[in-house]
Amino acid sequence: MKSIQFLKTISNETKLRLVSLLLENELCVCELEEILLLKQVNISKNLNSLKEASIVGSRKEKQRAFYFLSEEFMKNNFLVEHIRELKLKEETLRKDYEQFLKHEAVKDQSVYVCNIFRKEAN
């Protein structure tokens, strides 16, 4: 069953965190890397498996790869609403969302460069 594939795929912390963020906006790998503080490889791999499950789509823009939730997935209204609830209930998802907001703020006030946080850290 396709529906089971959806469930199985998002029932993993990393993937759920990714989907959770993508509910807000399309994002590229390096943004996700900075927000989630996970290694690029894992993000790429997990995004890829989300893509194989038709949960996300992607588009290339120069070197960047932007990922977004698929229409097909978004049709599952109740499941989507369930995830929105988890974002309020689950600590990890809440914190990710905070990080996302910080990230968006920085993006707004300056010319965005992908590794901005990493540069500040050095």
Place this chain on the structure above:
Amino acid sequence: MKSIQFLKTISNETKLRLVSLLLENELCVCELEEILLLKQVNISKNLNSLKEASIVGSRKEKQRAFYFLSEEFMKNNFLVEHIRELKLKEETLRKDYEQFLKHEAVKDQSVYVCNIFRKEAN
């Protein structure tokens, strides 16, 4: 995350079929066996893992063990609604539901014995 455990556990065909039926009614192992046409061992095992995930509870009545969806699980309104939708959309779940109705009909018109279908088959 507990919520992930819920998702992970129900994202398996057998377990989803079980949960799907238990949305209708509490049922005992042998009833589930007859409706789903699965081996008793698998049903017991899967029910047990649903129980470990706090998705179902159980009560003993003589030799029978009746299983029902936990309050905790039922609080996830959107997730529950999602499953109800899957019951309409997914062939397997629809057929299971038909079998369930047949089973209920038999139960109503006679003194119920657990292996009634099996006896007819011989």
Place this chain on the structure above:
DNA sequence: ATTGTATATTCCTTGTAAGGCATATAACAA
């Protein structure tokens, strides 16, 4: 006491998912 019914548990095998690590590719920058 013995048989039959209902359910649970244990052992075993197989499949698969997830992340680590190294490396590949692709685009752009200098």
Place this chain on the structure above:
DNA sequence: TTGTTATATGCCTTACAAGGAATATACAAT
């Protein structure tokens, strides 16, 4: 051209879930 940034892929290991098969337990019926 060479270096750097952004992303993807391949190989390996570990962990764990799922079902088969056999057996155990628990209670009921006779």
